[in-house]
Amino acid sequence: MGSLTLNDCVASDPSRSLLQRLYDRKTVQVQTLRWKIACRVTMSMGVKERTSSLVRMEDKRVFIFGVGYVGLAFARHLHSQAWNISGTCSSEDRRIAVQEAGFQTFLFNSNDGTNLSEERILALQNATHVLVSIPPVAELDGDLVLSTYKEQIYELARNTNLHWIAYLSSTGVYGDHHGEWVDERSEAMPVDKHGIARLNAEKEWLQLGHETGACIQIFRLGGVYGPGRSAIDTLLRSEGKSFKQRKRERRRYTSRIHISDVVQVLMAGIKSPCPGVIYNVVDDDPAPRSEVFSHARDLIHEKLPHLSHLMEQNNLESANVQDWYLTSSPEKRVSNLRIKNELKIKLIHPTYRSGLEAIVNGMSQ
Numbered sequence: 001m002g003s004l005t006l007n008d009c010v011a012s013d014p015s016r017s018l019l020q021r022l023y024d025r026k027t028v029q030v031q032t033l034r035w036k037i038a039c040r041v042t043m044s045m046g047v048k049e050r051t052s053s054l055v056r057m058e059d060k061r062v063f064i065f066g067v068g069y070v071g072l073a074f075a076r077h078l079h080s081q082a083w084n085i086s087g088t089c090s091s092e093d094r095r096i097a098v099q100e101a102g103f104q105t106f107l108f109n110s111n112d113g114t115n116l117s118e119e120r121i122l123a124l125q126n127a128t129h130v131l132v133s134i135p136p137v138a139e140l141d142g143d144l145v146l147s148t149y150k151e152q153i154y155e156l157a158r159n160t161n162l163h164w165i166a167y168l169s170s171t172g173v174y175g176d177h178h179g180e181w182v183d184e185r186s187e188a189m190p191v192d193k194h195g196i197a198r199l200n201a202e203k204e205w206l207q208l209g210h211e212t213g214a215c216i217q218i219f220r221l222g223g224v225y226g227p228g229r230s231a232i233d234t235l236l237r238s239e240g241k242s243f244k245q246r247k248r249e250r251r252r253y254t255s256r257i258h259i260s261d262v263v264q265v266l267m268a269g270i271k272s273p274c275p276g277v278i279y280n281v282v283d284d285d286p287a288p289r290s291e292v293f294s295h296a297r298d299l300i301h302e303k304l305p306h307l308s309h310l311m312e313q314n315n316l317e318s319a320n321v322q323d324w325y326l327t328s329s330p331e332k333r334v335s336n337l338r339i340k341n342e343l344k345i346k347l348i349h350p351t352y353r354s355g356l357e358a359i360v361n362g363m364s365q
């Protein structure tokens, strides 16, 4: 596997001596120039050339803010490629579980003020790659990680050992486009305080990239599903669907992405670190949730018949859904062309059908 740093990009440019001199002056203008040239050089290189760049063992140290569902799947994949992994969880129970899965994990919880100690900050400062996977807190009106560790992260971002910072965002930032297609150039019009905080968090991370020259990539995820978190799991859980889930079920379009595709996109981002880029991470079919649940029911009947009795209660609840909330549902279809064209992604699960089938097959083994 290859990885290309911002400095590698600059070093490979024939005008490096000029760049180097400019860079030594450490002005904001120079950092912006460096950022722009690195971006241009990265874009002009072929994917093959970029992916065959040197990867040294010492370059493989990732720090994950928020080892949750996505963070853990990413950590597992990196672990299989001999990366050194550390990260944070917000609760002691979760921290122990993740630690037992083999990853060095520290407590960080903005709600109760649990912060990283100096020693833990060192693990952060040694990172070559950072994934930010903690959702924003609406009350903060910005990114939770940056608001707590701004100074340390700016220091890290100026460190030439840092190759990549990824911020996990959401397609929710687009808001309501009345069912039209949106891509990364479309206007973000978040409809609630969470969406506004998310968009502000994106802006803060991009600003950090501009100011420091660090490679920041924003990944706007659709609804992430996979083993343990899918329509199959919801139907089989006895507690039934939440109001929020039932509300989303009435939408015409819902973006989603299988967890294994999230991981492959992040890996492609590491291999092609063009700074300051936003990527939508969604599959090809923004099908309504009702259609997905219907297919999930069929799959359970067909492949897990011994569990189908668990679904009955939830079916009844769906029939009771009221219509009054339909009017305020934001609708859009999110395009994934950029990850296909620029990161050369071939989706493992282009639609919910293959994704759900893989999940059911995994459960019936």
Ligand SMILES: NC(=O)c1ccc[n+]([C@@H]2O[C@H](COP(=O)([O-])OP(=O)(O)OC[C@H]3O[C@@H](n4cnc5c(N)ncnc54)[C@H](OP(=O)(O)O)[C@@H]3O)[C@@H](O)[C@H]2O)c1
Residues within 6 Å of the ligand: 065, 066, 067, 068, 069, 070, 071, 088, 089, 090, 091, 094, 095, 108, 109, 110, 111, 132, 133, 134, 135, 136, 168, 169, 170, 171, 220, 221, 222, 223, 224, 225
């Ligand atoms: N899953 C989706 O469908 C989806 C869709 C779009 C965007 N996203 C975004 O993608 C990111 C990752 O998603 P995910 O599904 O992996 O989320 P997740 O499983 O809920 O993980 C979130 C992580 O953030 C930590 N965290 C939450 N609140 C915190 C706080 N106040 N202080 C410190 N840490 C905190 C959690 O700690 P614990 O480990 O202790 O729980 C967890 O490690 C999130 O930003 C999410 O909003 C997710």
